[in-house]
Amino acid sequence: MKYLYYPGCSCSGKTTGRAYAESLTAVLQDLNVTYEELEDWNCCGATMYMSVDEQQAFAMSARNLALAERQGENGAAAPTLTTPCAACYTILNKTQHYIDEYPKVGKKIHSALAAADLSYRGKVEVRHPLDIMVNDIGLEEIASRVKQPLKGVKVASYYGCLLVRPYATFDDQDNPTTMDRLMAALGAEPVDWSLKTRCCGASLSGTMADVAVRLGYILLSEARRCGADVVATACPFCQFNLECFQQPMIKDHKLAGEIPIAYFTQLTGIALGLPDKALGLHRLSVPLSISDKIGEQEYA
């Protein structure tokens, strides 16, 4: 099966989510998943765009869906568009829902696309790489390819808001477990904690930093209290907010110490034995010291 890859602005080029894109593509290649990038994709029309013009935001998303339908057109199967960014993932899904549920929106979007000689028949499936890795490739397959099990590493899986809200497409909305099961398949020890889907504050880190720092502190102190060695994320914004503001969290809120924040794809890549550089581990501000931990276990 071939997938269409939509990186999104935060995971393309020199941006905050660069390591996410690097580790995801490295892992997909290692797992022999064939994918091609969506040609000439544009901004998804994410949250901030939506705050200014909703119809245009849907139209931005719809162009991507229309391009995906055209590029992925072969046979009867609906093309699968996959995006690592949780915000892109939600808005692409939301656009599909609103085109169907609100005739007013649908009409506008269809005629706007027609103005640029594009069309969208609703034949694209939008899916997250986490869903694809666990439900298409399968945990058994991934487990069989693990070269360096993450033995003894306690991982708090942090799903964030938009992976499960407002649409829970592949997991439970209140207590998702997909990432936890993936971590277990990699040999790690999933930490049971209650803040899996609590918001990190998203763009508030750029506008109301004090508020975002507080939200991040709540998440990280709870992850630490539950014994996590590392927090696994699935969104460039979550990763950035939790990783880059740990100093103020320690200073202002007495967070007990730093904790590495990795993308779930980076942890997968480590377990698959991929080189650190290919996974973008050198781009992390709080170094991921997992290999030390695995080493300790082996020699103990």
Place this chain on the structure above:
Amino acid sequence: MQNWPIESKIRYEGDLDPGFAEGIASIPGGERLAHCIQCGTCSATCPLSNYMDYTPRRIIAMTRAGFKDDVLRSFTIWLCASCYSCTVECPKNIKITDIMYALKRQAIEENIYPKRFSIPVLAREFFSLAKRTGRSNEGRVIIRLVLKSNPFRYIGRAFLGLKLMKQGRFSLKKETIKRKGELKKILQGVEQTALEIESVQKSGIRAES
């Protein structure tokens, strides 16, 4: 000493805007506004309600009653980070997040916010860059946010910027899509049909009366 501003804390019916609730209820996702039972689940589930001047429950009540000015001037609408907790938990299936978006849009449209207030400034800059280039251009959006809100507040952030640059995670390079014309046509098409639908509705109303 500054004068204590004298302000009525109770609104008369004449201060309310009867068309406000209707307008908000007419957006996609706003249709169940009137169904609110004021249970407060939204406020309880909102991770930001402790920073808000009015909790989400109150915003819904005030919107429904027509407190346009108070709602659009509130801090609440800007703090909403769009995490959809309230929307999925609401027992009456009110899409509160969509309503918050609609309130933000109206406040931006009517220019009701402190001029250099960072949140709407960020939204506007993001919007104009993404519309023009087809991509969000993280680095450029941040620089514009800093310049157009309060540059002094961000001095402490310069270090973070440099660190990200060193890690290869920050750049000012302009990213654009290839077929900008195609996107422009689509976005213009949206405005065009919006106008057409409006005029059809207006003529419909006229025909009825």
